Amino acid sequence: MGVIYIMILVSLLIALLFFFLFINSVKSGQYDDTYTPSVRMLFEDELVSDNEKEKSKTTK
Amino acid sequence: MLDTSCYHCGTHCESLNIKIDDKLFCCYGCKTVYEILNQSALNCYYDLTNKPGIIPSEIKGKYNYLDNKEIVDKLLEFDDGSTAIVKFNIPSIHCSSCIWILENLSKLNPHIKTTLVNFPKKTVRVTFSSEKTTLKEIVELMTSIGYEPYISLEDASSGKKKQSRHLTYQVAVAGFAFGNIMLMSLPEYFQLNEFWLDQYKPFFRAIMLLFAIPVVTYSAQDYYISAYKGLKHKVLNIDVPIALGVSVLFIRSTFDVVFNLGQGYFDSLAGLVFFLLLGKVFQQRTYDFLSFERDYKSYFPIAITKIDKDKKEQNIPVYNIEKGDRLLIRHQELVPVDGILLNGNALLDYSFVTGEAHPVSKKSGDKIFAGGKQMDGSFEMEVLETMSQSYLTQLWSNEIFKKDKAYSIKSLTDAISKKFTIIILSIAFISGLYWYNINPHDAFNVVTSILIIACPCALALAAPFALGNMLRLFGNNKLYLKNAEVIEDLAKIDTLVFDKTGTLTTNQAHIKYSGNSLSDKEKSCIKSLLRHSNHTLSRKLYGFIIANEIFEIIDFNEEIGKGIFGICDGRTILLGSANFLGNQKIENILQTTIWIKIDDKIKGKFIFENTYRKDVQEVFEKLKQNYKLIVLSGDNEGEKATLNKLLPAQVEYYFNQKPQQKLDFIKNLQSEGKKVMMIGDGLNDAGALAQSDVGIAVSEDINVFSPACDGIVAAEKFRMILNYLKLAKNTVILIKISFAISFIYNSLGLFFAVQGLLSPIVAAILMPLSSISVVIFVTLGTGFLVKKTDICH
Numbered sequence: 001m002g003v004i005y006i007m008i009l010v011s012l013l014i015a016l017l018f019f020f021l022f023i024n025s026v027k028s029g030q031y032d033d034t035y036t037p038s039v040r041m042l043f044e045d046e047l048v049s050d051n052e053k054e055k056s057k058t059t060k
Numbered sequence: 061m062l063d064t065s066c067y068h069c070g071t072h073c074e075s076l077n078i079k080i081d082d083k084l085f086c087c088y089g090c091k092t093v094y095e096i097l098n099q100s101a102l103n104c105y106y107d108l109t110n111k112p113g114i115i116p117s118e119i120k121g122k123y124n125y126l127d128n129k130e131i132v133d134k135l136l137e138f139d140d141g142s143t144a145i146v147k148f149n150i151p152s153i154h155c156s157s158c159i160w161i162l163e164n165l166s167k168l169n170p171h172i173k174t175t176l177v178n179f180p181k182k183t184v185r186v187t188f189s190s191e192k193t194t195l196k197e198i199v200e201l202m203t204s205i206g207y208e209p210y211i212s213l214e215d216a217s218s219g220k221k222k223q224s225r226h227l228t229y230q231v232a233v234a235g236f237a238f239g240n241i242m243l244m245s246l247p248e249y250f251q252l253n254e255f256w257l258d259q260y261k262p263f264f265r266a267i268m269l270l271f272a273i274p275v276v277t278y279s280a281q282d283y284y285i286s287a288y289k290g291l292k293h294k295v296l297n298i299d300v301p302i303a304l305g306v307s308v309l310f311i312r313s314t315f316d317v318v319f320n321l322g323q324g325y326f327d328s329l330a331g332l333v334f335f336l337l338l339g340k341v342f343q344q345r346t347y348d349f350l351s352f353e354r355d356y357k358s359y360f361p362i363a364i365t366k367i368d369k370d371k372k373e374q375n376i377p378v379y380n381i382e383k384g385d386r387l388l389i390r391h392q393e394l395v396p397v398d399g400i401l402l403n404g405n406a407l408l409d410y411s412f413v414t415g416e417a418h419p420v421s422k423k424s425g426d427k428i429f430a431g432g433k434q435m436d437g438s439f440e441m442e443v444l445e446t447m448s449q450s451y452l453t454q455l456w457s458n459e460i461f462k463k464d465k466a467y468s469i470k471s472l473t474d475a476i477s478k479k480f481t482i483i484i485l486s487i488a489f490i491s492g493l494y495w496y497n498i499n500p501h502d503a504f505n506v507v508t509s510i511l512i513i514a515c516p517c518a519l520a521l522a523a524p525f526a527l528g529n530m531l532r533l534f535g536n537n538k539l540y541l542k543n544a545e546v547i548e549d550l551a552k553i554d555t556l557v558f559d560k561t562g563t564l565t566t567n568q569a570h571i572k573y574s575g576n577s578l579s580d581k582e583k584s585c586i587k588s589l590l591r592h593s594n595h596t597l598s599r600k601l602y603g604f605i606i607a608n609e610i611f612e613i614i615d616f617n618e619e620i621g622k623g624i625f626g627i628c629d630g631r632t633i634l635l636g637s638a639n640f641l642g643n644q645k646i647e648n649i650l651q652t653t654i655w656i657k658i659d660d661k662i663k664g665k666f667i668f669e670n671t672y673r674k675d676v677q678e679v680f681e682k683l684k685q686n687y688k689l690i691v692l693s694g695d696n697e698g699e700k701a702t703l704n705k706l707l708p709a710q711v712e713y714y715f716n717q718k719p720q721q722k723l724d725f726i727k728n729l730q731s732e733g734k735k736v737m738m739i740g741d742g743l744n745d746a747g748a749l750a751q752s753d754v755g756i757a758v759s760e761d762i763n764v765f766s767p768a769c770d771g772i773v774a775a776e777k778f779r780m781i782l783n784y785l786k787l788a789k790n791t792v793i794l795i796k797i798s799f800a801i802s803f804i805y806n807s808l809g810l811f812f813a814v815q816g817l818l819s820p821i822v823a824a825i826l827m828p829l830s831s832i833s834v835v836i837f838v839t840l841g842t843g844f845l846v847k848k849t850d851i852c853h
Contacts, residue, residue: 036178039179040177
């Protein structure tokens with residue numbers, strides 16, 4: 001029967017862990033801007049480097 | 061058909077000459093940006109969005125003040141000698157390409173470490189190496205590619221505002237506790253007297269109590285503070301019964317648990333606080349990119365060029381300007397203080413002070429007022445008043461700008477809560493007395509039950525959700541209100557006061573020609589001549605005249621503030637004021653005109669007319685039935701006849717009103733018991749907007765300009781004013797209906813409570829049920845109202 005105590009305490013600890021993670025992410029400003037990151041993730045760095053390659057080819 | 065729009069900014073190209081790599085540009089500015097980006101392999105900019113660019117503005121010398129260390133220090137958020145962080149406000153951010161190019165700034169200047177865009181707020185945070193590059197270089201780089209940071213006096217004077225995340229934490233704590241307490245309290249709901257459950261009861265209850273402590277002490281703390289403040293001001297606001305309910309819930313539940321009398325009402329307690337805070341979050345929705353608290357500081361530059369006694373130019377912060385200083389005002393710079401024009405010609409654009417579209421020219425010796433933007437070359441001036449003493453800025457010393465409105469507002473909810481609290485307290489008292497006589501033991505239970513169930517959860521949620529949702533719906537339809545309380549104020553309005561220039565009129569002047577008709581060739585000549593002038597009126601006229609050919613101009617000459625002159629196709633052409641053309645006949649000074657003289661013969665004149673918004677007449681006709689209408693203008697009476705014709709007869713007119721007079725005018729109306737809504741646009745209306753019950757600023761471009769106000773409406777939605785007012789009134793009716801619904805729930809709960817039958821499970825069902833049904837009702841209700849009242853088109 002003592003296992004219930006352990007299980008509840010463990011589950012509460014896990015819940016508290018996620019709670020603090022959430023508080024930390026709010027503190028770090030993660031939820032201040034919910035739009036820009038959605039655009040930012042669509043940018044591809046490759047496009048830039050491709051152009052750079054082309055440019056270095058033409059200058060050679 | 062050939063695409064004649066600019067590859068960079070998409071503007072229609074006047075000539076097809078500016079080309080590079082087969083791409084067409086409207087001006088050299090755009091072409092330069094393209095070249096800069098192309099060189100750094102950043103032309104992906106053009107792939108992300110079609111024609112994303114902004115025409116860059118002239119920067120020569122404009123940012124010299126950023127050499128001044130004192131000013132730079134004020135702008136930087138952080139500087140440790142090697143790394144510095146600065147945050148810019150960039151109004152021209154508008155698409156994903158903007159984000160991309162700004163976040164790749166480091167490719168253009170390797171000493172920039174990172175840049176981070178916040179799109180909704182239109183800000184960029186730049187981290188750079190302050191040893192290797194300067195703030196000035198970064199600002200100039202951003203300006204050169206079209207993203208000019210908006211740096212104003214406000215950035216330097218206000219402390220770095222920290223965004224408060226207090227409420228988010230409170231909601232998080234309450235929500236977290238609510239979920240876990242629910243989980244722990246569930247087994248006992250079924251009231252099975254089982255061996256298993258009895259064994260764990262104390263453990264579950266202890267955990268619930270632990271979770272409830274932060275909810276009561278931290279999440280709900282604002283309610284105690286507000287209730288205390290209310291009582292101190294002798295106001296029974298809605299937070300009084302809430303604070304009472306929460307504390308009674310907690311005390312009673314703790315009592316139950318500690319003395320092993322029952323499981324307590326911890327789940328209802330956490331749920332109640334959680335829902336209430338959610339309502340608060342919903343109501344607090346704001347528009348990140350708009351500011352409603354602006355004063356003149358947002359428009360004034362940080363620094364200005366001062367000329368020393370030994371003729372040396374020096375950049376000084378504007379708040380260091382002293383009487384008698386000599387200042388140099390460059391092209392496109394703002395005059396920060398009142399003064400006398402010494403030399404050079406001033407052509408001042410007061411459009412954001414008065415809303416007046418046409419620049420005013422001043423001669424040496426004239427007095428000039430703060431707030432004008434120089435449109436033509438540069439001039440020197442001598443300072444007459446320091447900044448805070450200037451004609452325009454004095455307005456802000458009025459106490460209306462300092463008044464804390466918090467306790468002047470009597471909201472609908474608070475008005476009801478006063479009666480509500482008194483009724484509940486008397487019911488609790490009477491039934492307490494009754495039960496004390498029958499069974500003293502139950503009296504405590506009954507009184508606490510009544511106070512618990514009476515906790516006006518649904519009542520407190522009705523207004524925040526209705527108003528919060530309405531605020532959002534208004535925002536979708538381009539009326540941006542400062543906060544939800546404004547809607548309640550809107551519903552009470554009975555008098556509307558309009559500014560004229562910029563509010564009833566548009567900023568785009570309408571041009572009319574009167575005189576002898578011009579041949580096509582003459583038109584072409586005039587247009588060719590205008591091409592050489594940078595004067596704003598010339599630019600406008602240039603856009604107005606339709607001509608096919610462009611001729612070469614010989615002997616072009618411009619007398620600033622007077623007119624232009626040139627020989628075109630062998631004919632002498634003069635354009636300008638009547639004086640300039642040698643025409644001494646008395647002009648109608650109330651009109652802005654440009655006269656034309658070709659080969660010593662006066663041909664005619666172009667008249668720049670104020671154009672009224674096309675719906676003004678219709679709007680006033682509709683409004684006159686229910687509202688008192690007043691037009692309050694800073695201009696002279698020149699337009700009175702036109703207004704009389706245009707608007708209904710009962711409209712009152714007041715002209716030549718100075719900013720302070722406008723404020724006093726509104727004050728007088730209010731002392732007569734009128735609820736006044738002021739609709740204006742310029743800084744000169746700022747006092748009136750602040751004084752009025754609801755001050756609405758009309759703005760052609762939402763992102764650019766508006767004085768401090770309670771709401772901003774997009775100019776194209778001007779004709780919707782009546783519908784907005786109607787909608788606000790209906791919203792208040794809706795709130796009243798939902799009050800009635802929540803009263804039914806409360807009476808139902810009281811029915812159980814006075815009999816001493818309120819079990820935790822009844823409370824746990826009734827509270828969320830009442831809250832959620834009221835929230836659903838007002839959300840659907842507001843949506844329905846918006847559909848019924850047409851504000852979309």
